[in-house]
Amino acid sequence: MEVIGQAFVQLLSPQVLLIMLGAAVYGLTMGAIPGLSASMAVALVIPIAFFLDPVPALAGVMTLAAMAIFAGDLPGALLRIPGTPASAAYVDDAYLMVRRGQGGLALGLCVICSAIGGVVGALVLIGAAPAIARIALQFSSYEKFWLACLGLTAAVAVSGGKWYKGGISLMLGLAIAQVGLDPVSGQVRLTFGNDNLVGGLAFIPVLIGMFAIPEVLRYALSPGEISPPPVQALGNLLSGVGSTLARLKRDLVQGSAVGVVVGAIPGAGADIAAYISYAISKRFSKIGDKYGTGVPDALVAPTTSNNAAVGGALIPATVFGIPGDSLTAIIIGVFFLKGLNPGPTVFLENALLINTVFVAFLIANIMMVPLGLLATSAFQRVIRAPRHMLMPSVLAFCIIGAFAVENTHFAIMTMLVLGLVAFVMEKHQYPLAPAILGLVLGPMLEETFLNSLIRARGNALAFVERPLSMGLATLTAVICLAPMALYIWRKFKPEDVRTA
């Protein structure tokens, strides 16, 4: 508790609060603009965070992540275009409520439920992460290896689409992570004689390239503008929210619980949490067929869930260094940049800083209520920013962002090449999240794999000798082999079974 108090004190400096406020406004703006995801918003701000002290930088990034996920609800409700994928599950219901003149209630619910979900996620994070870390301290390199494998296979399994495309995306991330010095022997590899690659491919240009450039290029191929409905008076955003939440308190609890649990599963993330929460809420709803026709019942659980998922995703991210989704993977990248290396020992070696990050996330979610309410009305105009002005500006930020951290034009070219690769991948339904997780977890995976092999003198059975490593290995194998077995069975099953 003492460390939590110290963390609060660290955050109460004018500089940190100002940066959190700036990050909140930026996060709300980026999340509210259709097509600009929360991951992209964080990726674009990393070059600025790089130059700040650790506390303001990390507090700013946590604030930004919380705000951007919520802000995705705004264009969803007003334009029927989810600002971030996390808002997609309930976009139709929110939009129908706005069209019916219940815009104030819809957006008020989004603000309050997002804040409640975020606060629950933050409290679980503050309580659970150190406790899990104490258990994780007992892990050997074998368990760490299997844990990384489990995180990566889970990321592929839930990435959607065809499993082998998720697998290829993961391998691409692992391949990018191998460029430069080998983590065990220190030999240079995969540089093809280019000195710029000896230190590896820079993380920030890769992130900016993979998350921002495809969006810009997609716009270039279909540059049509979105025609928005006229700006309308939303009225008192808090009117009716209290009574609705009192009626739907079970959905509020369900959304928070599902968000934290699903968020903590590597690879799942806020969007999947929102979909699952929506499905559960619909299944147990008392309004039957009216559910999904633009009623508040369809908003409460999923909008609580997607914000709670951010806190849930930060549990494996901080305790094991395994990100729950691409947004957390980017946040972990910022942790590394600021000298905060995720893992169980971070709670011993850097307890104050990691708790400051958690408390910053809690404060950000509380700040969401006033800022979200203020922003909701004002942002009716922001979400109408013409894309022909927005996309060249995003590209300019990408160029200068990639250059700023590395101070070399090679970083700009890295960003462009990876951006083009990501664009082609998305065009052909290859998910990008596994690549980012592979990029973040690649060094840890290789290091634990080689160290374990060296310790075991090449005996592969040592990887499954301990009960915990055996359990993790089995779970990984099931997640890995199940879709493969299903694929082969579907392709080669006899015709009579197929038609039966």
Place this chain on the structure above:
Amino acid sequence: MQLSQLAVAGGFGLLGATLIVSTASLEPVAHIEFGPALFPTIVGWTMIVLAGFAAFDAVRAPAVEAGATQGEPREQLDRHRIILFAAFAAAPVIYVVLAPVLGFLLTMPLIVGGLTFLASGKPVRSILLGLALTILLHLVFYQILRVTLPWGVLTNYAGVLTWR
């Protein structure tokens, strides 16, 4: 057969092969049995196998445009879109080539203004956005964050154009 899917799968297969071939000659260092080639080799082979699955599916699948769903009309690419795509994709390269010569303050308005003009056809708005965004980026990254942006031909005026 989906040719573009097949080409992408082939590209990934080739990347896997490159990983294996380019690390094959790396020897383990003394006292460490497992060398720097082991992990890239595993990743390379896994990528080749997975790319094989992707290629197999691409060959068996009906020939439809990537990303298009059944019943959805295929969007035609017109000349304007192709030019816009090429301009956006080439902009970072143009920056890399021009910035050391012209400097950030001249290159960035050209790029932002040019792209906005191509996208919107509105010259005044494009020029204003190019100038305003360049000044904003210069203030944030050069003046506040102290990033050494290139001055190019404006090097002699660097002291005049900064406010500290």
